[in-house]
Amino acid sequence: MGKRVLILVEGGSNMRLYVQAAQGLGLHPIILSANPAQYDHLAAEDIEAIRVDTDNLDALIAECSRLRATYDIAGITSAVEWTYATAGKLCRHFDLPGPNPASIERCCNKFAQRQLLAEAGVPVPSYRLAANATEVESSAAEIGLPVIVKPAVGSGSVGVRLCRTADELAEHMTYLLGAMHILWPSPRILVEEFAQGQQYTAQIMGNEVIGIEAADLDPPPHFVFRQWVFPATLTDNQRERIADVSQNCLRALGLGWGPTNIEFRWTKRGPVVIEVNPRMPGFPDPQLVQLAYGLDLVTEHIKLVIGDEWDLRRRHSHIAAARNLVPDRDGTLDWITGDSQAAAVSGVTEVKLYVEPKTPIVRKGDYRDCLGYVIAVSLSLPETEVALQRAVDLIDWSIIPFAAEEE
Incomplete structure (x- = not known):
């Protein structure tokens, strides 16, 4: 039998983490992707990316069958939401450990998810499903403004907006029912009550709540994450109530x-x-959990995928935090500096810039509105926050508005 491989069906922002974790476990990762060119940066590391229609289960089965003739397929998984259920179906076809694809698919439909949670008595915002402008307006009237309006299927806060007035509702409705057809040919829209309060995320592996993270977002109407802290500062009552609701x-x-x-x-x-995501969280959650607890969620997930026993014990207890670098205007990035100095700050573990000078910056009101990030860790929250802020203060940029460029 050939070398043991881990099949990754698409990868998203966590791809490098999965590749590195697989290699650390002695596995050879192979990526199946509709657009393998996006993984060209991994070619130098001898990582194979194969073109296949990842929306076509039969095509994926055929490709995995072909690979099985040469390799020992130890496991199959995905690092992104839209192909995670498909990876589960592949696991069932090839008799490998994997998630229940039907549960994943139900959960990825936000309306179906809301229904199942509400029926089980789980506290969720009031909600309605709409298919056209009239239904959106009547749903908002029933719930009462302000409301959250978003696609019933999607991730990364794409298309999510707080609508405070009838005019804002009409504007966003036009956007979702028009431009969003590009992403969703038959868009269904979820209209929800605006639940106000501090945002938290429970990080779960199997049935175990590993920890709870606090997050701060930019001011509405959009929901762009600005900062995360893991673990969150909570009372025992808060921690227990979040854990209980998570299990429900x-x-x-x-x-x-x-x-x-x-x-x-x-x-x-x-x-x-607000939302249950039946998959590995994206940036920066795996990184923060590893820094804070010494627990590599991605490695432990792969162990489960290949049938090995995982180890979810904490190795230590630190406080980790991440900050997104979010622009305050559209325009052309003239210059950005300070990343090297920020990386040298004591307690800072990583600084990354996504953009180069002369890049057009067009804010979209979702996860794509980010120039880069900073991550820091220490033994206490005050020390971590000080290190993070010192690093962020050293990074500066200039954005020339498009109108000023034209003049």
Whole structure:
């Protein structure tokens, strides 16, 4: 039998983490992707990326069957939401450990998720499903402004907006029912009550709540994450209530295999579930958990995928935090500096810039609105926050508005 391989069906922002973790476990990672060119940067590391229609289960089965003739396929998984259920179907076809694809698919439909949680008595915002402008308006009237309006399927806060007035509702409705057809040919829109309060995320592996993270977002109407702290500073009561609701979510949605992350808002009535994500969280959650607890979520997930026993014990207890570098205007990035100095700050573990000078900056109101990030860790929250802020203060940039360039 050939070398043991881990098949990765698409990768997203966590791809490098999965590649490195697989290699650390003695596995050879092979990527199946509709666009393998996006992984060209891994070619130098002898990582194979194969073109295949990842929306076509039969095509994926055929490709995995072909690979199985040469390799020992130890496991199959995905690092992104839109192909995670498909990876689960492949696991079932090839009799490999994997998540329940039906549970993943139900959970990825935000309306179906809301229904199952509400039926189980899990606290969720009031919600309605709409398919056209009239239904959006009547749903908002029933719930009462302000409301959150978002696609019923999607991730990364794409298309999510707080609408405070009828005019804002009409504007966003036009956007979702028009431009969003590019992403969703038959868009279904979720209209929800605006749950106000501190945002938390429960990081879960299997049925175990590993820890709870606090997050701060930019001011509405959009929901762009600005900062994360892990673990969050919570009372025992808050921690217990979030953990209890998390377990209820897993039962209601048929989850409990592998990673799950659940977003909450702590409201006047306690924890309210904003979203259950039945997959490995994206940046920076795996990095913060590893820095804070010495626990590599990605490695432990791969162990589960290949049938090995995982180890979810904490190795230490630190406080880790990350800050996104978010622009305050559209335009052309003239210059950006200070990353090297920021990386030299004591306590800072990583500084990354995504953009180069002369790059057009067009804010979209979602995860793509980020110039880079800074991560820091220490033994205490005050020390971590000081290191993070010192590093962020050293990074500066200039954006020339498009109108000024034309003049």
